[in-house]
Amino acid sequence: MLRFDHVTKQFGAHKAIDDVSFTVEPGLITAVIGPNGAGKSTLVNMAAGSYSVTSGRILVNEVELQTLPKHRIAHAGLSRTYQNIRLFDGMSVLQNLEVVLVPPRIGTLVASTFGLTGRRAEGERRERCMAVLERLGLAPFADRLAGSLAYGQQKLVELARAIVNEPRVLLLDEPAAGLNHGETERLKHYILDVRTPDMAMVLIEHDMKLIMSISDRIIVMNRGTVLAQGTGAEIRANTAVQEAYLGQPGAIRDIEAAARGRRNRVRIRESESLTWHQP
Numbered sequence: 001m002l003r004f005d006h007v008t009k010q011f012g013a014h015k016a017i018d019d020v021s022f023t024v025e026p027g028l029i030t031a032v033i034g035p036n037g038a039g040k041s042t043l044v045n046m047a048a049g050s051y052s053v054t055s056g057r058i059l060v061n062e063v064e065l066q067t068l069p070k071h072r073i074a075h076a077g078l079s080r081t082y083q084n085i086r087l088f089d090g091m092s093v094l095q096n097l098e099v100v101l102v103p104p105r106i107g108t109l110v111a112s113t114f115g116l117t118g119r120r121a122e123g124e125r126r127e128r129c130m131a132v133l134e135r136l137g138l139a140p141f142a143d144r145l146a147g148s149l150a151y152g153q154q155k156l157v158e159l160a161r162a163i164v165n166e167p168r169v170l171l172l173d174e175p176a177a178g179l180n181h182g183e184t185e186r187l188k189h190y191i192l193d194v195r196t197p198d199m200a201m202v203l204i205e206h207d208m209k210l211i212m213s214i215s216d217r218i219i220v221m222n223r224g225t226v227l228a229q230g231t232g233a234e235i236r237a238n239t240a241v242q243e244a245y246l247g248q249p250g251a252i253r254d255i256e257a258a259a260r261g262r263r264n265r266v267r268i269r270e271s272e273s274l275t276w277h278q279p
């Protein structure tokens with residue numbers, strides 16, 4: 001479970017996150033949505049240790065993340081992907097997973113004590129990474145340089161790398177950004193496939209169709225605060241959210257209606273990029 005407890009983040013005089021509290025439950029996909037600059041990535045960056053927390057606490061199963069050095073956060077069970085792909089382009093796809101694999105602590109101790117490091121440990125690591133690649137349909141690309149893959153495949157490698165340590169909390173920062181329809185559908189399939197009852201998943205996205213089709217809960221951020229939270233149906237019915245989206249009640253319903261109607265394809269594109277109304 002991931003918990004934000006009265007979290008505030010200040011950049012100089014600017015309060016990017018203002019006293020935000022919410023909980024992300026295991027087994028669920030929780031989407032965090034909101035206009036550009038609402039503070040979504042800042043939440044992820046604080047949880048992952050990339051940004052300090054000005055005040056408040058971020059906890060994974062009651063372990064306070066901000067008390068840990070950044071490299072220990074993966075050990076605490078949190079893993080993330082980035083808005084902009086951050087693979088090691090010059091390494092193979094397999095190596096991209098191997099370098100982030102956290103060794104089991106007891107296993108490592110026993111292995112080093114009895115001199116079992118080396119080929120066996122390496123073989124086990126490789127097997128574990130290959131199993132993840134197979135699960136995401138990436139096994140045929142294992143030996144290819146990550147930088148040589150198509151953009152959509154690289155996004156999937158990011159997902160593979162994020163789950164290789166079997167995290168308790170998985171933060172996906174705009175995984176569908178830049179993907180075409182077919183790639184987004186494939187991503188959706190894999191996101192649903194990799195979730196487990198023990199994993200709390202946070203999905204930051206602008207693609208409303210994807211959000212509404214896979215999220216169990218939605219948290220709507222606006223100007224550094226939580227504007228609303230609930231199920232998709234609750235969020236759709238929330239007047240404050242409707243007013244924030246495109247500045248008129250019924251806007252989300254309109255987006256969905258547009259998504260269903262072929263004749264409105266141009267409008268779908270505009271709507272799905274989420275033009276937010278800022279009063």
Ligand SMILES: Nc1ncnc2c1ncn2[C@@H]1O[C@H](COP(=O)(O)OP(=O)(O)OP(=O)(O)O)[C@@H](O)[C@H]1O
Pocket residue numbers: 011016034035036037038039040041042043
């Ligand atoms: N490193 C930083 N230094 C200064 N201000 C920052 C920094 N990172 C984010 N901000 C500010 O914090 C606010 C929230 O930004 P954030 O990137 O979290 O928004 P977002 O909701 O993720 O937006 P987007 O959808 O565009 O990614 C913005 O006003 C942004 O300018």
